[in-house]
Amino acid sequence: MMDHIEPDELAVLALDGREPADAVRGHLDTCPECLAEYDALVRTVSLGRGGVPVDELEAPPSSVWAGIHGELGLASELAADPLADWRTVVIERAAAPDGAPEAPADRPAGSERIAPVTPLAPRRRARWPIAIAAAAGGILAGVGIGVAVASLGGSGGGTSTPSPAVVLASADLAAFPGWDDATGHATVEEDADGERSIVVDLDAAVPAGDVREVWLIRSDASGLVSLGLLDGDSGRFVVPSGIDLAEFTLVDVSAEPVDGDPAHSGDSIVRGELVES
Template sequence: MPFDESHVDDETLALLALGESAGSDAERAHVAGCARCTQELDALRGVVGLARDAGPDSLTPPPPAVWERVVAELGLTAAGTPAPMAAAPVAVAPVEPSPVVRLDDRRRPSGGAPTARRPWAWVAGAAAAGVVLGGLGVWGVLRGTGAPTVTASATLEPLPGWQASGTAVVETSGDGSRVLVVDLDDGGGDTDGFREVWLLTPDVSGLISLGTLEGNEGRFDLPVGLDLDEFSVVDVSAEQFDGDPAHSGDSIVRGPLGA
């Protein structure tokens, strides 16, 4: 299994959560020093623990339609083997910041291609290891606990004039509610005004403000019905106390969300 230079892949994290001796020494060292991978590993361990502690009488078998959705989410064929997958990263071109930004004249955002994270990839490994009892399925366990899962993530890269970097993840709870979690390093704190978090379209023809980022980490509730395929770019801007609600055009970091 190839090693992602940015983060450890989901299959390795799943095996580690199950207590297996998985991955190379470099991958295990990366997990130990990476806040994002450690957070995902802890979340997987929590779900594994809940599944192992639950007895057969405490779980309700899901209807057949649930398994069909799991098969579709994992990209499995009818025989149960993974179907070929082709991940197409979102390309984002460089921009030149401007003092006045309008929805119709923004330029294309910059940033690195997203690291593909497949939050359902670990399900197959967990099922194979016997975490799921009988034919009950992982979907019922996740929905029953209400534990949030990471369904999208972005690597936030600095724009010209800034040295900051960070990450953004979308956490989806069992009830379908979603939260965008933004985490920046200290390089994003040098501004005389305040920082605002936005979701942009890839061509920067539309944008949605999610609120002010206080400190280096913030959680922002995503409106029900918001299409993250359309508004798929996370942006953190430096804003001034000038009473203008529009984007300043001075973006600190930016990056596209990837599933």
């Protein structure tokens, strides 16, 4: 019998958007626990891509956004709760006799179903809908959204340098066509507490409006995990505990447009295979 599917693998499946392979599908059909987690992640990804009506979600308190805002050190103009208007609409609907108040005359019917979007600082990808949905649903898991948690903490590295650290593996990052002048290197380190991190050094600029994102990719390209955004020439990224580096052997840095889509753009700058030290 197949063991439970790792949360990170479920997150990759949810982000991929394709029907799981037969073996995985068979396990999901017989394991309520894995199926529930997979469905929650699919729903979160769908929300981030605009596919779930926001009035079906439980509105988190304003303190959730305040905590996110403070943790990330966002600009003061982003301090307002982006779900404030949505929360008001949900409350109005719940209080109405028929549960569906009419839209104001100056607003098209049904427009109250759309949550407001707060503009982001130019150097960050627009991923707040996924982060907010994960916080509201209590599914802040590994990647994700794991794809989302790692990326929120990944700008500039996100963690302090562990000491002492043991080098587990390294990779020379080769440039892709169109990025001929790019050079890079990645090193996997493990600290005294057993936490693994990847230090990425990259010499490559991207066009204005794009950001650079660090990924781990399976050797057969069947799955990938976002570690976060690289801000500057070097960054340190925590490797989620459920990731097996014997499977996810490729380190990739891509150029990503700031368009709110968490998927890999397909525009890789550099990539290299980890080799054990």
